[in-house]
Amino acid sequence: MRSQILRSVQSAAHKSNYTRNYASSAANPERKVTILGAAGGIGQSLSMLMKLNPLVSTLSLYDLAGTPGVAADVSHINTRAEVVGYAEDSQLGKALEGSDVVIIPAGVPRKPGMTRDDLFNINAGIVSNLCKSVAKYCPNAIVNMISNPVNSTVPIASEIFKKAGTYDPKKLFGVTTLDVVRARTFYATKAGLPVAEVNVPVVGGHAGITILPLFSQAYPQANLSEDIIEALTKRTQDGGTEVVLAKAGKGSATLSMAYAGALFADACLKGLNGVPDVVECSYVASTITELPFFASKVRLGKDGVEEIFGLGPLSEFEQKGLDNLKAELKSSIEKGIEFANKN
Numbered sequence: 001m002r003s004q005i006l007r008s009v010q011s012a013a014h015k016s017n018y019t020r021n022y023a024s025s026a027a028n029p030e031r032k033v034t035i036l037g038a039a040g041g042i043g044q045s046l047s048m049l050m051k052l053n054p055l056v057s058t059l060s061l062y063d064l065a066g067t068p069g070v071a072a073d074v075s076h077i078n079t080r081a082e083v084v085g086y087a088e089d090s091q092l093g094k095a096l097e098g099s100d101v102v103i104i105p106a107g108v109p110r111k112p113g114m115t116r117d118d119l120f121n122i123n124a125g126i127v128s129n130l131c132k133s134v135a136k137y138c139p140n141a142i143v144n145m146i147s148n149p150v151n152s153t154v155p156i157a158s159e160i161f162k163k164a165g166t167y168d169p170k171k172l173f174g175v176t177t178l179d180v181v182r183a184r185t186f187y188a189t190k191a192g193l194p195v196a197e198v199n200v201p202v203v204g205g206h207a208g209i210t211i212l213p214l215f216s217q218a219y220p221q222a223n224l225s226e227d228i229i230e231a232l233t234k235r236t237q238d239g240g241t242e243v244v245l246a247k248a249g250k251g252s253a254t255l256s257m258a259y260a261g262a263l264f265a266d267a268c269l270k271g272l273n274g275v276p277d278v279v280e281c282s283y284v285a286s287t288i289t290e291l292p293f294f295a296s297k298v299r300l301g302k303d304g305v306e307e308i309f310g311l312g313p314l315s316e317f318e319q320k321g322l323d324n325l326k327a328e329l330k331s332s333i334e335k336g337i338e339f340a341n342k343n
């Protein structure tokens with residue numbers, strides 16, 4: 001009996017700690033995060049993870065189908081963010097108004113045998129329409145682009161924002177965090193290192209050979225052979241395809257992507273809130289190579305990108321990878337720009 005009472009007292013104490021940690025964050029400023037495509041495979045888990053983030057005060061969920069259910073479900077979690085769901089085109093303005101961060105996973109995913117570029121015809125239109133509304137209703141928001149092909153959807157967004165007169169290159173990000181998440185996991189496993197301590201920069205873009213993990217700059221350094229580094233590079237580049245094949249027609253990465261998207265959005269919120277030294281890899285407007293968009297380490301601050309880091313010293317293998325990826329990345333960027341200017 002005594003131990004039963006003790007257990008229930010301990011459980012009440014645990015619950016109130018939980019409530020203190022997650023339900024109230026008086027010290028953090030109000031921040032509205034909007035997810036466009038919130039009822040999809042990525043969108044649902046991402047909505048839950050953003051609801052758990054104490055930096056979020058309003059979580060606005062928008063999708064063309066299924067939003068009321070997702071919003072009602074997520075809203076019952078006893079954390080700080082107030083959840084509002086929007087389900088129709090006519091509500092998109094309300095969903096976006098006052099947003100600090102807009103995350104876009106709206107669009108179709110790959111099936112086995114497809115490349116990310118095969119999604120261009122459908123997703124380019126979806127992304128450009130949504131970005132027109134972002135320009136209209138929350139022109140100062142930070143945009144986290146998840147919809148594929150990221151190598152082209154980010155240039156599309158930049159052109160849409162330019163046409164609307166709202167383009168701020170410091171506030172537009174292609175989310176490449178999943179490549180970093182994968183590189184960290186695969187490297188730590190091969191090297192026998194605790195994964196939480198491992199970091200690996202991944203640069204370039206987000207498709208096939210344009211994904212270039214820099215294992216020569218991995219931390220901590222493990223003594224891995226060239227063959228192993230080549231295999232790790234290939235596995236990171238093919239990580240998305242590995243999941244697409246395993247899902248056998250039922251879509252692409254959703255859970256690991258939601259995790260990666262939540263990590264990156266959290267970094268953006270921390271930057272906005274003035275937390276120092278927030279550094280993540282992201283695909284941004286860049287001058288570190290001759291290409292107008294390139295993923296590399298960026299420091300996030302109160303206005304978005306605060307600093308873009310150079311590539312640092314590359315191994316011979318990485319230098320070859322860099323030389324080889326440029327043509328494909330260039331053509332994906334040009335394809336996006338051309339689309340946005342024709343439509």
Ligand SMILES: NC(=O)c1ccc[n+]([C@@H]2O[C@H](COP(=O)([O-])OP(=O)(O)OC[C@H]3O[C@@H](n4cnc5c(N)ncnc54)[C@H](O)[C@@H]3O)[C@@H](O)[C@H]2O)c1
Pocket residue numbers: 036037038039040041042043062063064065105106107108109110119123126130145146147148149150175176177178179206251252253254257
């Ligand atoms: N950047 C990355 O690392 C990464 C990783 C995984 C997936 N992706 C991409 O993310 C996208 C979404 O993947 P998913 O698995 O969540 O797909 P999904 O089909 O499960 O979900 C997409 C959602 O978008 C919604 N949607 C479509 N058009 C919309 C519009 N105009 N407005 C609002 N919502 C709209 C759909 O209703 C659906 O709920 C795909 O393009 C996929 O390739 C990117």
Ligand SMILES: O=C(O)C[C@H](O)C(=O)O
Pocket residue numbers: 109110116148178239240241243244252253
């Ligand atoms: O591979 C895909 O199509 C989805 C995503 O880009 C990924 O890397 O998992």
